[in-house]
Amino acid sequence: xxxxxxxxxxxxxxxxxxxxxxxxxxxxxxxxxxxxxxxxxxxxxxxxxxxxxxxxxxxxxxxxxxxxxxxxxxxxxxxxxxxxxxxxxxxxxxxxxxxxxxxxxxxxxxxxxxxxxxxxxxxxxxxxxxxxxxxxxxxxxxxxxxxxxxxxxxxxxxxxxxxxxxxxxxxxxxxxxxxxxxxxxxxxxxxxxxxxxxxxxxxxxxxxxxxxxxxxxxxxxxxxxxxxxxxxxxxxxxxxxxxxxxxxxxxxxxxxxxxxxxxxxxxxxxxxxxxxxxxxxxxxxxxxxxxxxxxxxxxxxxxxxxxxxxxxxxxxxxxxxxxxxxxxxxxxxxxxxxxxxxxxxxxxxxxxxxxxxxxxxxxxxxxxxxxxxxxxxxxxxxxxxxxxxxxxxxxxxxxxxxxxxxxxxxxxxx
Amino acid sequence: xxxxxxxxxxxxxxxxxxxxxxxxxxxxxxxxxxxxxxxxxxxxxxxxxxxxxxxxxxxxxxxxxxxxxxxxxxxxxxxxxxxxxxxxxxxxxxxxxxxxxxxxxxxxxxxxxxxxxxxxxxxxxxxxxxxxxxxxxxxxxxxxxxxxxxxxxxxxxxxxxxxxxxxxxxxxxxxxxxxxxxxxxxxxxxxxxxxxxxxxxxxxxxxxxxxxxxxxxxxxxx
Numbered sequence: 001x002x003x004x005x006x007x008x009x010x011x012x013x014x015x016x017x018x019x020x021x022x023x024x025x026x027x028x029x030x031x032x033x034x035x036x037x038x039x040x041x042x043x044x045x046x047x048x049x050x051x052x053x054x055x056x057x058x059x060x061x062x063x064x065x066x067x068x069x070x071x072x073x074x075x076x077x078x079x080x081x082x083x084x085x086x087x088x089x090x091x092x093x094x095x096x097x098x099x100x101x102x103x104x105x106x107x108x109x110x111x112x113x114x115x116x117x118x119x120x121x122x123x124x125x126x127x128x129x130x131x132x133x134x135x136x137x138x139x140x141x142x143x144x145x146x147x148x149x150x151x152x153x154x155x156x157x158x159x160x161x162x163x164x165x166x167x168x169x170x171x172x173x174x175x176x177x178x179x180x181x182x183x184x185x186x187x188x189x190x191x192x193x194x195x196x197x198x199x200x201x202x203x204x205x206x207x208x209x210x211x212x213x214x215x216x217x218x219x220x221x222x223x224x225x226x227x228x229x230x231x232x233x234x235x236x237x238x239x240x241x242x243x244x245x246x247x248x249x250x251x252x253x254x255x256x257x258x259x260x261x262x263x264x265x266x267x268x269x270x271x272x273x274x275x276x277x278x279x280x281x282x283x284x285x286x287x288x289x290x291x292x293x294x295x296x297x298x299x300x301x302x303x304x305x306x307x308x309x310x311x312x313x314x315x316x317x318x319x320x321x322x323x324x325x326x327x328x329x330x331x332x333x334x335x336x337x338x339x340x341x342x343x344x345x346x347x348x349x350x351x352x353x354x355x356x357x358x359x360x361x362x363x364x365x366x367x368x369x370x371x372x373x374x375x376x377x378x379x380x381x382x383x384x385x386x387x388x389x390x391x392x393x394x395x396x397x398x399x400x401x402x403x404x405x406x407x408x409x410x411x412x413x414x
Numbered sequence: 415x416x417x418x419x420x421x422x423x424x425x426x427x428x429x430x431x432x433x434x435x436x437x438x439x440x441x442x443x444x445x446x447x448x449x450x451x452x453x454x455x456x457x458x459x460x461x462x463x464x465x466x467x468x469x470x471x472x473x474x475x476x477x478x479x480x481x482x483x484x485x486x487x488x489x490x491x492x493x494x495x496x497x498x499x500x501x502x503x504x505x506x507x508x509x510x511x512x513x514x515x516x517x518x519x520x521x522x523x524x525x526x527x528x529x530x531x532x533x534x535x536x537x538x539x540x541x542x543x544x545x546x547x548x549x550x551x552x553x554x555x556x557x558x559x560x561x562x563x564x565x566x567x568x569x570x571x572x573x574x575x576x577x578x579x580x581x582x583x584x585x586x587x588x589x590x591x592x593x594x595x596x597x598x599x600x601x602x603x604x605x606x607x608x609x610x611x612x613x614x615x616x617x618x619x620x621x622x623x624x625x626x627x628x629x630x631x632x633x634x635x636x
Contacts, residue, residue, distance in 0.1 A: 039454075039458070043449070043450070044465065054453035148547060149544060151541065151543050155543060160476075161476070161478075161595075161596050162507045165595060166554060167539065168567060172537045172539055175537030178537075180535035183535070183579070183580035183581070207455035221618075224622075224625050224626065225538065225551070226540050227537040227538070228551075228623065231622070276507065276556050276566060277513070277564045281556075
């Protein structure tokens with residue numbers, strides 16, 4: 001018996017009241033008119049704010065009709081932890097560094113979903129009519145501390161004290177999900193390895209990726225266990241980086257670009273913080289609920305998705321994301337990777353950027369970096385990793401042990 | 415509001431208060447490097463950066479909140495949980511209020527927990543935060559104690575990693591000198607291994623874990 005809990009009455013009820021009013025919504029929520037990403041990697045010597053400037057520079061250069069200081073009226077920055085750099089209150093600093101003072105700015109935190117949540121806030125701002133053109137992004141400068149210390153900081157997003165004090169690392173938490181998933185559905189270490197192999201292959205095609213190196217299933221299986229059954233190559237990277245988007249009211253998008261990308265669905269849900277209180281640790285319930293909201297809002301089916309960026313912080317997370325997003329049935333994620341459905345050239349290419357696995361995972365930057373990749377894909381700017389004719393994209397950004405999930409849907413504008 | 419009253423106290427040794435201050439404000443080393451600059455990988459420029467080393471540490475006074483009794487229980491080698499008087503759900507780790515919407519945050523009641531349960535899932539850690547590195551590789555597991563609706567975290571000892579499997583029965587044990595820390599309890603296997611894993615799979619797992627043991631031996635000499 002793998003389901004031990006019975007709390008289904010808690011889930012669903014809260015969601016229903018959210019879903020109903022948005023069913024009638026057909027117009028885009030907000031529109032991406034530009035995007036920028038810094039080079040991801042170990043960016044020794046740089047400040048977080050400077051990484052954000054790199055991303056903003058690219059976004060501004062890509063959108064010549066935008067006069068940032070004149071047009072941008074809000075800034076939202078996702079960042080997980082002030083501990084990496086010992087710098088809190090980053091929003092005014094970043095507003096200053098990108099030349100936008102005195103624009104209203106704030107930081108959002110939801111662990112690895114920090115900038116996914118920042119995007120939600122930007123959408124709220126635009127939908128409410130209080131803002132028209134906003135800059136939304138995320139940044140993390142993680143390599144200031146040794147890997148063991150970074151592991152501890154990331155671990156703060158697990159339950160205090162029960163998980164943290166036992167030294168339960170995030171690889172450990174996802175390894176727990178993996179052993180449970182393997183016991184329940186027969187998922188294998190080889191299937192997990194194939195996710196890493198695929199994402200590394202894609203990463204080779206992305207010049208911004210932290211790692212540009214192909215690997216084999218054998219390499220993954222022979223790499224050092226970080227939290228068995230997850231080996232080094234099953235884990236995403238501790239990286240420095242920043243990413244951002246320029247979002248506008250859909251009505252204004254045409255002033256800035258001929259190739260807008262509309263955000264047509266957005267869902268967000270939570271699950272327990274600790275893994276030990278969850279209904280079923282082999283499925284991502286928050287992602288399921290967030291996806292349901294987003295699909296209903298955008299009137300889009302899982303079958304319609306042309307390209308997706310999912311939160312592959314660990315290889316098992318990508319497999320569980322396939323299941324939660326409806327790309328396959330619950331428990332069939334391992335088979336989906338076996339069948340090559342999510343490869344570049346497959347039916348639903350997933351993580352064409354290289355994913356968190358190869359592109360890197362500066363945690364605060366990840367949500368908007370995923371959206372940036374979808375923006376490139378839907379506007380035909382993805383270079384060697386371009387998915388031909390992609391019209392509809394999806395991002396799934398999770399925080400902690402999938403306790404926060406943000407799912408967004410994108411449609412190419414006319 | 416009445417002032418707080420100290421009921422019982424073990425003051426940390428003075429070395430621990432020093433810990434927070436040691437070297438806190440000093441730059442103790444530096445490095446000047448030439449690194450990369452610019453967002454475009456095809457047009458990267460070189461830039462000169464300075465990096466400094468500055469030790470910084472903290473001492474917390476953590477609160478255990480309304481479930482403090484659980485941790486006091488650990489110090490007395492008693493394992494407690496809580497139970498909702500309305501729906502009967504049992505929480506270990508404890509929750510001060512029921513998790514169900516329909517119970518409207520009913521306050522839970524303290525109960526004694528059985529010292530055995532079922533292992534739900536596990537991992538063998540090969541890397542960890544600084545404080546745990548010398549213990550690697552160790553087995554962490556989530557187990558459901560009999561009658562509980564939640565899982566509790568603990569280390570599993572007394573079994574080789576390759577024999578650990580989901581659904582095996584475990585006993586809960588206390589460390590010799592508990593300090594009111596979740597780590598005061600650990601699990602031991604109840605009965606022989608389930609042996610669902612083939613001997614090839616076990617051999618592969620043993621081989622995968624070898625480098626961890628070698629690394630710990632090299633770094634910590636044990």
